[in-house]
Amino acid sequence: MGQKEATMSSWSQEQNQSPGGLNPHLSRTLLLLLLSVASAQGDPPNPNACLVFQSVKGTTVNCHPPAEIPRRLPTDTVHLAVEFFNLTQLPADILRGTPKLQELHLSSNRLENLSAEFLLPVPQLKVLDLTRNALSRLPRGLFRGSAALRTLVLKENRLHVLEASCLHGLQALEHLDLSENRLRTLPAGLLANLTDLRVLDLSNNRLETLPPDLLRGPQQLERLHLEGNRLRALEDDLLAPQKDLRHLFLSDNQLAKVAANAFRGLRWLDFLDLSNNSLSSVPKGLWAGLGRPTRDLQDGFDLSQNPWICDGNLRDLFRWLVDNKDKMFFRNDTRCAAPAALKGWTLLAVAESH
Ligand SMILES: *[C@@H]1O[C@H](CO)[C@@H](O)[C@H](O)[C@H]1NC(C)=O
Ligand SMILES: *[C@@H]1O[C@H](CO)[C@@H](O)[C@H](O)[C@H]1NC(C)=O
Ligand SMILES: *[C@@H]1O[C@H](CO)[C@@H](O)[C@H](O)[C@H]1NC(C)=O
Ligand SMILES: *[C@@H]1O[C@H](CO)[C@@H](O)[C@H](O)[C@H]1NC(C)=O
Ligand SMILES: *[C@@H]1O[C@H](CO)[C@@H](O)[C@H](O)[C@H]1NC(C)=O
DSSP: OOOEEOOHHHHHHHHHHSGGGOOHHHHHHHHHHHHHHHHOTTSOOOTTSOEEEEETTEEEEEEOTTSOOOSSOOTTEEEEEEOSSOOSSOOTTTTTTOTTOOEEEOOSSOOOOOOTTTTTTOTTOOEEEOOSOOOOOOOTTTTTTOTTOOEEEOOSSOOOOOOTTTTTTOOSOOEEEOOSSOOSOOOTTTTTTOTTOOEEEOOSSOOSOOOTTTTSSOOOOSEEEOOSSOOOEEOSSTTTTOTTOOEEEOOSSOOOEEOTTTTTTOSSOOEEEOOSSOOSOOOTTTTTTSSTTTOOOTTEEEOOSSOEEOSGGGHHHHHHHHHHGGGBSOGGGOBEEESGGGTTOBHHHHHHTO
16 A cells, blocks of 8 residues: 555654654653664554554554644644544644644544634545534534535534534535434525535434425435434425435334325435334325336335234235335334234235235
């Protein structure tokens, strides 16, 4: 890969050229590391220093406990990880001298807030991972200088309210992960400018409804994760613009109603998970265009753990199931809850006897 480990020497030389702000403990650590690299190549890395790699693309710095987090980073740092420290605050100005930073990984800390200026020094940032922190809100304007950001991971935080403008400035975002937060609602227009978004993960929040126009901005979604929320209905509008959607995750909600045209726009769907909801019936026509005879739902579908009422209203679904049974997951957990005469029968057995 053209990467070379243990090139702390060039880092420490660079640091030594500007000794002004260098923490004495840090310079000793650097010196010790430098000596240990020089004298004993192949020894395990010093646990008190961050791992530093250099390549033609720039420097990578990975800090994990018990390493000391450096005050200053090489100016050509393109990748920085400061993870598993349980930090409640980041060292002040940690990004000040790294204008070329492209990836920033801060997972498994305890960050509760970020300053609105935090990302301004790193306009080339492409990946920001804040998984497993304690953020309860995003400051207004946080992303105003983040036009290059492609991947934003805010999984496992405590976000409960988002302002409509909180993602303002993100023009290149392709992957947004807001899973495992405490979101109950989303503001209309939240994603309005994210026209390049391909993957949206809103799973495992507390969402009861979604704004009907939520997905009107991003029209090229390929994966949509909505599982593990409290959604009760899927209306016609939400998915209508998503002609490229391949994978749709709706399991573990409270869906009792799916509107007849809810899946109408999905020309390329390969996978559909509706398991563990409250579906007892579905409208006629819902399945037209999904799976055979039109095309293959090539990665399968899951309708298990729903209280299906196996009466004449499911006739349309029964016909479709027979045509698509090869792609059906958990057939044995996809059973009729009613009427009494069919209770406990699998949907497929009932469909095949029709
Ligand atoms: C961070 O917190 C976790 C859980 O409380 C603990 O197991 C871990 O040792 C802590 N890490 C540090 C570096 O303090
Ligand atoms: C985060 O919040 C704490 C407590 O309210 C405050 O002292 C600190 O300055 C805040 N930090 C930032 C970066 O806004
Ligand atoms: C979308 O972008 C336009 C133009 O930059 C801006 O006026 C608008 O406020 C943005 N909307 C959101 C929700 O970010
Ligand atoms: C079904 O979904 C509920 C949330 O609606 C969840 O609590 C439960 O664990 C899920 N059951 C299974 C078997 O996954
Ligand atoms: C299907 O489920 C029933 C009842 O839950 C169980 O007794 C049976 O062993 C299962 N069959 C298969 C093939 O898994």
